[in-house]
Amino acid sequence: MRSVRNRIVAGNWKMHGSRALLTSYVQDLARELDDLKQARQQQSSVQTGTDEVSVVICPPTGYLALLADLLHSNGLAKQIQLGAQDVNPHSQGAFTGETSAAMLRDLGARWVLVGHSERRQYQAETDELVAAKTAAALSLNLTPVICVGESEAQREAGEAEQVVASQLAVVIENLGASALADCVVAYEPVWAIGTGRTATAEIAQSMHAAIRERLAGWCGEAAERIPLLYGGSVKSSNAAQLFAQQDIDGGLIGGASLDAREFAGIIAAAGAGNG
Ligand code: 13P
Numbered sequence: 001m002r003s004v005r006n007r008i009v010a011g012n013w014k015m016h017g018s019r020a021l022l023t024s025y026v027q028d029l030a031r032e033l034d035d036l037k038q039a040r041q042q043q044s045s046v047q048t049g050t051d052e053v054s055v056v057i058c059p060p061t062g063y064l065a066l067l068a069d070l071l072h073s074n075g076l077a078k079q080i081q082l083g084a085q086d087v088n089p090h091s092q093g094a095f096t097g098e099t100s101a102a103m104l105r106d107l108g109a110r111w112v113l114v115g116h117s118e119r120r121q122y123q124a125e126t127d128e129l130v131a132a133k134t135a136a137a138l139s140l141n142l143t144p145v146i147c148v149g150e151s152e153a154q155r156e157a158g159e160a161e162q163v164v165a166s167q168l169a170v171v172i173e174n175l176g177a178s179a180l181a182d183c184v185v186a187y188e189p190v191w192a193i194g195t196g197r198t199a200t201a202e203i204a205q206s207m208h209a210a211i212r213e214r215l216a217g218w219c220g221e222a223a224e225r226i227p228l229l230y231g232g233s234v235k236s237s238n239a240a241q242l243f244a245q246q247d248i249d250g251g252l253i254g255g256a257s258l259d260a261r262e263f264a265g266i267i268a269a270a271g272a273g274n275g
Contacts, residue, residue: 192232
């Protein structure tokens with residue numbers, strides 16, 4: 001039986017999108033989710049409670065306001081929440097090109113990704129900076145989704161669990177263990193991102209169990225309530241198997257979240273595992 005943890009499916013659009021794409025995507029998604037709802041009502045004996053799933057879309061920051069409007073006008077504002085892909089750790093000031101946590105909230109975001117491996121790689125983000133961004137998000141009641149994960153070389157060297165633990169440890173050192181209770185952790189092995197090489201359900205579960213054990217060491221019983229998401233080549237065809245694992249509470253979806261039908265299929269897979 002699954003625990004009390006909420007299921008979460010979050011789409012990370014990365015640097016993709018346009019006004020035209022957003023407009024047609026939201027219409028398509030509304031239709032797909034409606035179809036799902038009807039299918040569910042028809043087979044009411046089968047529990048697929050998609051309402052139990054928190055669905056988040058993280059578009060590029062510049063499209064947050066447009067996405068908010070489109071969700072509202074297509075009747076999805078209650079079903080789908082907005083997230084950002086990054087946040088600056090400062091509250092305001094001379095930081096050209098940056099966006100503060102308060103601005104993200106103002107634009108309608110309630111979630112924010114921090115420490116995505118692409119930012120660690122291309123923007124040289126350190127664990128300390130990720131901790132500062134987590135603090136900035138928490139101070140404005142944005143839910144931080146802390147992204148962690150090892151490279152292929154680190155996995156081959158047998159260092160995967162240690163790498164992930166040390167990425168999280170820096171957040172604890174800087175913010176204290178209690179802060180993690182309000183966060184979500186996303187395990188995204190770098191070798192599985194955008195490669196089509198999903199971690200097997202066994203590999204993903206084994207890492208998630210290891211993360212939960214670490215969390216329990218740091219914050220005791222609260223660890224049972226911290227959602228752990230898996231990310232890396234999740235598709236509608238492999239989502240159900242991943243989400244069926246004891247410690248996998250949903251997914252952080254890249255490429256497949258840009259296709260409304262695929263994304264709806266993944267949301268359905270998360271709902272089907274409830275209860
Ligand atoms: P893909 O689903 O495209 O592999 O990307 C995963 C990811 O990086 C989500 O943050």
